[in-house]
Structures are given as C-alpha cells and as structure tokens.
Amino acid sequence: MPLPQGETPWPPKEFADAFDTMREWGAWYSGNPDHLADVYGRIGGRLVNHPQTRPSQLRGGITGTLARWFWGQPIPQGEKRSKLHVPVASDMASTSSDLLFSEKITLTSDNKGVQKQLDDLMTDDLHSTLSEAAEIAAAKSGVYLRIVWDKDVDASGPWLQAVHPDAAIPEWRYGRLTAVTFVQQLQCDAQIIVRHLERHEVVNGQGMIFHGVYVGTETSLGKPAPLAEYPEVAGLAKEVDENGAIATGIDQLTAVYVPNIKPNREWGHLPACAPFGRSDFAATEPLMDAVDEIYTSWMRDIRLAKGRIIVPEAYLQDRGPGRGATFDADREAYEGLPMLAAADGSTPLTLQQFEIRFEAHEKSALDFVGRIVTTAGYSQQSFGLTGDVAITATEVSARERKSLTTRGKKVGYFRPRLAEILHAQLKIGVVHFGWRVDASAAPDVNFPAAVQPDQASLAQTLAQLEAARAASTETKVRMLHSDWDDTEVKEEVGRILKEAGPLQVENPETFTGDPGDEPPADEPPAEK
Known part of the structure; x- marks a missing residue:
C-alpha cells in the first residue's frame, strides 16, 4: 500500500503507548538528567516547572506513581536541582553490545565467489553498525537494520544502517515484519514539524521503497508536500515514480527488525506491539530511580558535611550599613554569632562537622545495582560487583553463566x-552495483565464543590427548581453532603431518617382538 494521504494522528494510536515507554527508556539510556526530569515531570504531555506539589502526585494509578518517583518530584521552593544520576542503564546497554559483538562475527558461504564478497562486506564499518544496533536493541526493546545505498556517497555498494524502534511504524504478519515506514524529522519550527516518510515493502513479489514529505504538527502527520522543496530529500524527486516509489529490483524486503529479547511482558496482548520485544530496562525503572536517590542522598551528606567554623560576629568583615548580608554555603566561616569572651579574654571558635554515612549508602547502592543487573538478565561479575576477578576461562564461564545465557538468547534473535x-544486501549489490556473485542463498552468520578458552589449559588438554592417542590431528586442530572452516582445518592438518615427517614403521623382516609373542610351531597336517 502507498504512503498515507495525510491528516493522520501521529504516532498512530496503536503505537502511542509503546512509543511513550520507549521514550522513557530512551531518557534512562541517554544518561541526561534533563531528559529524565522532562519525562517524569510531564502531566498529559505538558511539562510542569513550578515547584509546588502537583495534583498528579496525589493521584492513584500509573500517573500518580510516576509523579511520586524521585525524578518526578518537583524542586523545593528556593533550591536548585541537586539530583545526581548514575548511568546504570547505559552501562547495561553497552555491556549487552559487548557480549554480542566485542569480537567480529564471521560470514561464510560454500560459494567461493560469494565468500570473497562476504569477506569484503565484513569491514569495521559493519562491525561498528552491529555494535550500535545491539546497544539500541538492549535499550529500546529492538532495532531495525535497513539497506541504504547512494553512489554519490559510496560507489562500491550498499551498506546497513541501524534505526531506533520508535523512529518507524512497522506492519507485522504472524509476528514477522512485512512492511515498515521509517520517519525522519526534517524541520521543527514552533508548532510546525516536517517529516520524511520512507516505506519499505514487497508488492507482487517486487521490492519497493516509497518516499514522501508531510508538513504537520506534533500530534498530526499533516499534509503531503513535494520532495523537491526540501534539500535533504530533493535528490529523490528525480528517482521516484508518480506514486513516489522506487523499485529495488529484488524480491525481498530491504529492512528487518531484530527484537532484543522476547516475550514482551507489557505489550503481549497488543498485536501491533508484541513483536517489538523487551528492553533490558523493563521492570528496572523504579530500581534505577532509587539508585539515583541513594547517590543523591550520599552526595547531600558530603555537601552538608563540609567543615565550617562558627566565629564571633566581630571576626567577620562589615559590609557597610544598608548592604545586607549574603549566604555562601562554601565559605568556611559562614555564621556570625554575638559570643561573649571567656574570663581570660579569649573568644571561642566552634568547628561544625557532620558525619558522612559512607558505608550505609555504599551498601544500599551496590545492593540495588546488583538487583537491577540480575533482573535484566546479567551476572554481577559482568559489572565488577563481585569484588574478585576470574582467572581462567572456566571460572569466567561459571561466574558469568547468567550473562552468557542471556547472550545466547539474543544471538538467537540476531x-x-x-x-x-x-x-x-548481496542482491542489491548484484542489481545496482554489478557484483558478479551468486546471490541465490543466504550466507551463514557465525558468532565467536563469548569467552575465549585459556591457552595454557587448552595446550595441556591437547598434550594429554596426544599422549593418550585419544584424538586425531584434525580433532585437535578443530579444538584449537574452533572458528576455522573445513578448508583451513585441512590445510593446517596437512602442514602438521608434513612437518612431522613420515611415520617410522618397523621392517617386518627384522621385527622380533617379545619372546612370549613367538608364533606356535607348524602342526602336522591332520590325518584323513
């Protein structure tokens, strides 16, 4: 189907709740306190800046609950914001990406020509894109990967781009993506928002990409406008047909959606939102809010515990009549009191020093952070919360079992x-860039082991297998190089056997053997 005619509510109603939640996750992911204050300080989409108690804080339900969170509380009258944010969410998203793509994946094919092209595709750019995609997916429940190409930018071929899930409108069939419309904001002037819509779908076995520009508002898509009027997409005006479409030349959708992990616990009953998947932040938002409150309290203790000296009023400098006085929380002598001198004529000085509750805050914070990462599906060892470091690969696997299990699930989706x-992408390269490869079959995607085996332990194992003659040379090579294909293994086996030289075989004419192994004497033939 083509792009919408215009004057459509935006975002579509069936995705409004999901996008609001993604916006909340995005605020935690950004690590920006202003974004968190903006998300939790809104009532019905309107930001409330006044410091008084808000009516929403007295309500029940979700609105009242969020408003009573630490980041939903207004700033008291006469005080500046001193809330401290700890980027636990961004740490989790980064860790998820590291577990999946800290090492490059390998792409393989039985066709030598295709294999060479795959080797050319597996560049640092693709590896970086996949790392970015994994981090977005962990934060916002999933990520889109779409194929883009522009010969003015890169004449060698198409490439992949990661797109946030709340920047597209998907269409599903039995949980599989059948079409998707990507949304890019071109301009935002007061109440007017200009959007570029790019729809990917397959029509009658032919891949199509539709382009359109709409001038609307924050809540409405608005009316269509010519592509040529906007420099960002003016080049597309010459490429599209009368329906705003460009034929891709292949029979396949040029975009996919990768869910972070399933099932979706919150939107499982909504057919339009259930395939999005589940964010690593789901159900941990109150705990992350509590961690920020703990660290803010800890910082408040430090701020209030600054050593200050209370001195007699005569010790302070007179600012002159009518000039008044100011309060500076950072000056060491900040309060003047009319003190009487002692009997010997001396004037007392008083030191004010409050206690910093270091251990209580630290234990509380570590307990909450540990609960957050465990709820998200990770081992505390992955975040350095256990206090010790595993030495061998076996110890790492044992202590990070929960993280490795979660990684395995995510690999299954990716x-x-x-x-x-x-x-x-191979098909687009053949059609639009003249790649001479057989793109009839999909490549094999291989993820490396998350924990590389300890070389010393592996060498000892191989030596024991060699001494016991319990494994062939090919088996031992495969154990040492688990990421090699059959050709590489056979070549290495051949080199090893060649270096070892011919096997020493006993001459049967000179072989004597043990005395007890002599064959029995010839027996006389049996009588008939």
Whole structure:
C-alpha cells in the first residue's frame, strides 16, 4: 500500500503507548538528567516547572506513581536541582553490545565467489553498525537494520544502517515484519514539524521503497508536500515514480527488525506491539530511580558535611550599613554569632562537622545495582560487583553463566535476521552495483565464543590427548581453532603431518617382538 494521504494522528494510536515507554527508556539510556526530569515531570504531555506539589502526585494509578518517583518530584521552593544520576542503564546497554559483538562475527558461504564478497562486506564499518544496533536493541526493546545505498556517497555498494524502534511504524504478519515506514524529522519550527516518510515493502513479489514529505504538527502527520522543496530529500524527486516509489529490483524486503529479547511482558496482548520485544530496562525503572536517590542522598551528606567554623560576629568583615548580608554555603566561616569572651579574654571558635554515612549508602547502592543487573538478565561479575576477578576461562564461564545465557538468547534473535538482511544486501549489490556473485542463498552468520578458552589449559588438554592417542590431528586442530572452516582445518592438518615427517614403521623382516609373542610351531597336517 502507498504512503498515507495525510491528516493522520501521529504516532498512530496503536503505537502511542509503546512509543511513550520507549521514550522513557530512551531518557534512562541517554544518561541526561534533563531528559529524565522532562519525562517524569510531564502531566498529559505538558511539562510542569513550578515547584509546588502537583495534583498528579496525589493521584492513584500509573500517573500518580510516576509523579511520586524521585525524578518526578518537583524542586523545593528556593533550591536548585541537586539530583545526581548514575548511568546504570547505559552501562547495561553497552555491556549487552559487548557480549554480542566485542569480537567480529564471521560470514561464510560454500560459494567461493560469494565468500570473497562476504569477506569484503565484513569491514569495521559493519562491525561498528552491529555494535550500535545491539546497544539500541538492549535499550529500546529492538532495532531495525535497513539497506541504504547512494553512489554519490559510496560507489562500491550498499551498506546497513541501524534505526531506533520508535523512529518507524512497522506492519507485522504472524509476528514477522512485512512492511515498515521509517520517519525522519526534517524541520521543527514552533508548532510546525516536517517529516520524511520512507516505506519499505514487497508488492507482487517486487521490492519497493516509497518516499514522501508531510508538513504537520506534533500530534498530526499533516499534509503531503513535494520532495523537491526540501534539500535533504530533493535528490529523490528525480528517482521516484508518480506514486513516489522506487523499485529495488529484488524480491525481498530491504529492512528487518531484530527484537532484543522476547516475550514482551507489557505489550503481549497488543498485536501491533508484541513483536517489538523487551528492553533490558523493563521492570528496572523504579530500581534505577532509587539508585539515583541513594547517590543523591550520599552526595547531600558530603555537601552538608563540609567543615565550617562558627566565629564571633566581630571576626567577620562589615559590609557597610544598608548592604545586607549574603549566604555562601562554601565559605568556611559562614555564621556570625554575638559570643561573649571567656574570663581570660579569649573568644571561642566552634568547628561544625557532620558525619558522612559512607558505608550505609555504599551498601544500599551496590545492593540495588546488583538487583537491577540480575533482573535484566546479567551476572554481577559482568559489572565488577563481585569484588574478585576470574582467572581462567572456566571460572569466567561459571561466574558469568547468567550473562552468557542471556547472550545466547539474543544471538538467537540476531543471527537469522542478519542472514536475511545480508542476503538482501548481496542482491542489491548484484542489481545496482554489478557484483558478479551468486546471490541465490543466504550466507551463514557465525558468532565467536563469548569467552575465549585459556591457552595454557587448552595446550595441556591437547598434550594429554596426544599422549593418550585419544584424538586425531584434525580433532585437535578443530579444538584449537574452533572458528576455522573445513578448508583451513585441512590445510593446517596437512602442514602438521608434513612437518612431522613420515611415520617410522618397523621392517617386518627384522621385527622380533617379545619372546612370549613367538608364533606356535607348524602342526602336522591332520590325518584323513
């Protein structure tokens, strides 16, 4: 189907709640206190800046609950904001990306020509894009990967781009993506918002990409406008047909959606939102809010515990009549009191020093952070919360079992969608860039082991297998190089056997053997 005619509510109603939640996750992911204050300080979409108690804080339900959170509380009258944010959410998203793509994946194919092209595709740019995609997926429940190409930018071929899930409107069929419309904001002037819509779908077995520009508001898509009027997309005006479409030349969708992890606990009953997946932040927002409150209290203790000296009023400098007085919380002598001198004529000085509750705050914060990462599906060892470091690969696997289990689940979602979009990328390369490869089959996507085996332990294992003659040379090579294909393994086995030289075989004419191994004497033939 083509792009909408205009005057459509935006975002579509069936996605409004999901996008609001993604916006909340995005605020935690950004690590920006202003974004958090903006998200939790809104009532019905309107930001409230006044410091008084808000009516929403007295309500029940979700609105009242969020308003009573630490980041939903207004700033008291006469005070500046001193709330401290700890970026636990961004740490979790980064850790998720590291678990998946800290090492490069490998792309393989039985066709040598295709394999060479895949080797050319597996660049640092693709690796960086996949790392970015994994981080977005962990934060916002999933990520889109779309194929883009522009010969003025890169004449060698198409490339992949990661897109946030709240920057697109998907269409699903039985949980699989059948079409998607990407949304890019071109201009935002007062109440007017200009959006570029890019729709990917397959029509009658032919891949199509529709382009359109709409001038509307924050809540309405508005009316269509010519592409040529906006420099960002003016070049597309010459490429599209009368329906605003460009044929991709392949029979496959040029975009895929990769969910972070399933099932979705919050939107499972909504067909339009259930395929989005689940964010690592889901159900941890109150705990992350509590961590920020703990650290803010800790910082308040430090701020209030600054050593100050209370001195007699005569010790302070007179600012002159009518000039009044100011309060400076950072000056060491900040309060003047009319004190009487002692009997010997001396004037007392008083030191004010409050206690910093260091251990109580630290234990509370570590307990909350540990609960957050565990709820998100990670081991505390992955975040350095256990206090010790594993030495061998076996110890790492044991202590990070929960993280590795979560990684395995996420790999299961990434691998098929990566194979699908890379297959489409090969087809686009053949059609639009003249790649001479057979793009009839999807490549195999191989993820490296999350924990590399300890070389010393592996060498000892191989030596024991060699001494016991319990494994062939090929088996030992595969154990040492688990990421090699059959050709590389066979070549290495051949080199090892060649270096070892011919096997020493006993001459049967000179072989004597043990005395007890002599064959029995010839027996006379049996009588008939």
